[in-house]
Amino acid sequence: MTRLKYLRRTALLGLAAIIGALALVACSDDAQQQQVADAGDVPSATLAAVEERGELLCGVKQTQPLFGFREEDGSVVGFDIEFCKAIAAAVGDDIDVRYIDASDAATRFTLLASAQIDVLIRTTTITASRDADLKVDFAQTTFFTGQGFAVHADSGISSTADMNGATICVQTGTTTEQNLADHFTDLGYSYTPLGGTSPEIQEAFLQRRCDVFTADQSDLASRVSNFDNPANYRVLGQIISKEPLAPGVRDNDSEWKDVVNWVVHGLIAAEEMGITSGNVGAMAANPPNTTVARLLGVAFEGGEVANLGFGVDPQFIQRAIAAVGNYGEIYARTVGDAVPRACTLNALAIDDSVDCPAGTGGIQYAMPYR
Amino acid sequence: MAITERPSSLPPAAPTPPWHRRSVRNQLFQGAYLIATALVIVYVINALNLREFGFGFLGDPAGFAVPNQWLIDYDGVTNSRFVMYLVAIWASIRVMLVAIAFATIIGVLVGVARLSSNWLLARMAMLFVEIFRNTPLLVQIVLWYAILIVAIPPIGEVFNIGNAYYLSNRGIAIPWPVPDPGWWNAANWLVWVWVALLAAAGGAAWWVRRGRIARERDTGQPHYPNRWAFSLFAVAALVTFIALGAPVSIDKPIIEGTHYLEGMIITPEFAALVLGLSAYTASFIAEIVRAGIQALPTGQSEAANAIGLTGYQRLTVIILPQALRQIIPSITNQYLNINKNSSLASAVLFADLFFVAGVFQNKTGRALEMFVLIIVTYMLISLLISAVMNVINARVTTHRV
Numbered sequence A: 001m002t003r004l005k006y007l008r009r010t011a012l013l014g015l016a017a018i019i020g021a022l023a024l025v026a027c028s029d030d031a032q033q034q035q036v037a038d039a040g041d042v043p044s045a046t047l048a049a050v051e052e053r054g055e056l057l058c059g060v061k062q063t064q065p066l067f068g069f070r071e072e073d074g075s076v077v078g079f080d081i082e083f084c085k086a087i088a089a090a091v092g093d094d095i096d097v098r099y100i101d102a103s104d105a106a107t108r109f110t111l112l113a114s115a116q117i118d119v120l121i122r123t124t125t126i127t128a129s130r131d132a133d134l135k136v137d138f139a140q141t142t143f144f145t146g147q148g149f150a151v152h153a154d155s156g157i158s159s160t161a162d163m164n165g166a167t168i169c170v171q172t173g174t175t176t177e178q179n180l181a182d183h184f185t186d187l188g189y190s191y192t193p194l195g196g197t198s199p200e201i202q203e204a205f206l207q208r209r210c211d212v213f214t215a216d217q218s219d220l221a222s223r224v225s226n227f228d229n230p231a232n233y234r235v236l237g238q239i240i241s242k243e244p245l246a247p248g249v250r251d252n253d254s255e256w257k258d259v260v261n262w263v264v265h266g267l268i269a270a271e272e273m274g275i276t277s278g279n280v281g282a283m284a285a286n287p288p289n290t291t292v293a294r295l296l297g298v299a300f301e302g303g304e305v306a307n308l309g310f311g312v313d314p315q316f317i318q319r320a321i322a323a324v325g326n327y328g329e330i331y332a333r334t335v336g337d338a339v340p341r342a343c344t345l346n347a348l349a350i351d352d353s354v355d356c357p358a359g360t361g362g363i364q365y366a367m368p369y370r
Numbered sequence B: 001m002a003i004t005e006r007p008s009s010l011p012p013a014a015p016t017p018p019w020h021r022r023s024v025r026n027q028l029f030q031g032a033y034l035i036a037t038a039l040v041i042v043y044v045i046n047a048l049n050l051r052e053f054g055f056g057f058l059g060d061p062a063g064f065a066v067p068n069q070w071l072i073d074y075d076g077v078t079n080s081r082f083v084m085y086l087v088a089i090w091a092s093i094r095v096m097l098v099a100i101a102f103a104t105i106i107g108v109l110v111g112v113a114r115l116s117s118n119w120l121l122a123r124m125a126m127l128f129v130e131i132f133r134n135t136p137l138l139v140q141i142v143l144w145y146a147i148l149i150v151a152i153p154p155i156g157e158v159f160n161i162g163n164a165y166y167l168s169n170r171g172i173a174i175p176w177p178v179p180d181p182g183w184w185n186a187a188n189w190l191v192w193v194w195v196a197l198l199a200a201a202g203g204a205a206w207w208v209r210r211g212r213i214a215r216e217r218d219t220g221q222p223h224y225p226n227r228w229a230f231s232l233f234a235v236a237a238l239v240t241f242i243a244l245g246a247p248v249s250i251d252k253p254i255i256e257g258t259h260y261l262e263g264m265i266i267t268p269e270f271a272a273l274v275l276g277l278s279a280y281t282a283s284f285i286a287e288i289v290r291a292g293i294q295a296l297p298t299g300q301s302e303a304a305n306a307i308g309l310t311g312y313q314r315l316t317v318i319i320l321p322q323a324l325r326q327i328i329p330s331i332t333n334q335y336l337n338i339n340k341n342s343s344l345a346s347a348v349l350f351a352d353l354f355f356v357a358g359v360f361q362n363k364t365g366r367a368l369e370m371f372v373l374i375i376v377t378y379m380l381i382s383l384l385i386s387a388v389m390n391v392i393n394a395r396v397t398t399h400r401v
Helices: A003-038 A045-053 A079-091 A105-113 A128-133 A175-187 A198-206 A217-226 A254-273 A280-285 A290-296 A316-324 A327-334 B022-048 B081-114 B119-133 B137-151 B189-219 B225-243 B268-294 B298-306 B311-348 B353-364 B367-397
Strands: A055-060 A068-070 A096-101 A119-121 A136-138 A143-145 A147-152 A167-171 A192-196 A212-216 A233-235 A243-245 A248-250 B159-161 B165-168 B171-174 B176-179 B248-251 B254-256 B259-261 B264-266
Touching (some): A045 A254, A055 A079, A055 A105, A068 A079, A079 A096, A079 A254, A079 A316, A079 A327, A105 A119, A105 A136, A105 A248, A128 A136, A128 B353, A143 A217, A167 A175, A167 A198, A175 A192, A175 A212, A192 A198, A212 A217, A217 A233, A248 A254, A254 A290, A254 A316, A280 A316, A290 A316, B081 B119, B081 B268, B081 B311, B081 B353, B081 B367, B119 B268, B137 B268, B171 B268, B189 B225, B268 B311, B298 B311, B311 B353, B311 B367, B353 B367
Parallel strands (some): A055 A119, A167 A212
Antiparallel strands (some): A119 A248, A136 A248, A143 A243, A147 A212, A147 A233, B165 B171, B171 B264, B176 B248
């Protein structure tokens, strides 16, 4: 065969292969669209995956004391961690939790979108753009806070009014970064941002590379309480934004979102009804009223068990309470006095001097479980 | 041919199956390869769901800020992501340019020092090379940064030299010439006078250079054409500039509160990145320079010694011009490495293009678009560096020896 003929035949073969490939793309596109159309009817992929795996893949932060922190012995502890345990217990008694490190704010949503985690519980703020762009759905808020500022006590800074020209440490890829830019634009001030991961910017702040450390106020309070000399630092009272922190799940999996959502509501409701990890057994055996019976998924005085149909059995909230206790117990055990609870409930009062009046009741309450 | 002719007593040979023919086998393999490649492409395209692919989101406001870069003022709240990306590219390019300059100077000096007959100097050069090329660059950069922000005092205890030079962990601030905007505009006729004078000086310098080249050729004596031409032009530019009123003010940095104002500020992040890239790359360049020099026949050095050149003349007139032919292609690779390695910037909180692109990706979920953009950007910068180095290489290899 001559060289030319040989080349021509090879080229033809190549062309045929490419045309075949394109045809395949077209076909599988149709198949994919079909799949999307059917998605409404299929049961939750995530819930089924968790049940089959026997393990909940919980994306958590491991660098923030009180919320999600890896201890020296390798265990992960904190406020967010308790909700991982609660959700796993709600799915089933035999479900273990595997903590996946989602400490890097910049990659947390990628972990969720690529199904490397089932749920993201990592001090993540609900925002519209995240909901729209990042293939994430948010469940009920677990923690209300706002963006605050920590400074060195001897810096003489008492609010953002003193921060013109300041160098400000801010965690990259967070809502904080954007609030900061907006706030300083409104003030007409200039500033130099120093962005990085939270351990990096914390070190920069301690070395006075930046004047101010900005983050969620609850985050700052917990960090400062862990510094060598907490008295040398001050968390300002000022809050410049609302930061409702909530668990995130993948878009378009409403059944799984419902489970996560109602576990959070259930734990808050349990506190409102006085159900604790200590008395949940007794309450389930002998519920004082229909509301408690419905929440715990048990029959009231020989009646029917109300099954609201979340794809899990009706006792799922009962199991969650038995595992970690109610919302108040979780708060007291993990965050405790480091962030007074009244303050966390007060984030709607955005002004220069939120002084956290005790016993205001706040904005955290459970949606009715009925 | 007779030798391949079969004896007529044997039965006729069975026909060869087609797959025994090399051309058929080759086509089968190539066909299989093409189909496999096509299937992989199909799979990837499907997995990526390219229907949403697009770069429109770059037109939206960035919504956050990065430190301002020298010569560029912008604000992240109203400016688009695209503008911010350009700012970040400029930040990366500044790092690369400074690191390339430092790495080359340090690399050549260390490379020459390694061949020195001075035992101490040669050993110190060797130590430098072995330390910096045998440890990870990321570790070096992070270490430089830690040293810089811990060892240098905070701004409250700033080193102040004559109220003009400052050193603190906010950075080094030094006076910097700033052109007077009142003078520097196209409506001012003095600007055009200066431009005309510069053109005249350039012409004169070129004429002098030509004359000196000719004389060099005729007499065989050195007449330093480039040195003369450059000095002439520089002196003329400076003198005419001063004569027209020297419309440049020296901006002295001042400290206001906890930050510098005015002047040129070199941040610890920038410094750590440049130090890390320069030292690391210099260790490789030093070895390239040493190899380039050692590849020359020893007769070159001996001949230079025989005609009585000094050590410095031997190096600059005989050795380096020849060694450069070996050196430049390898050094180009090192410059390309500086380009790529500069993406380690975010380890020291420096907002380079990779850092900013990462934030965009995080905020928009456009991972694929951003990675395409990042790859294309680095590739363009690399191709640019290669193009420049090819021109230099072409000049060096055609240089008369």
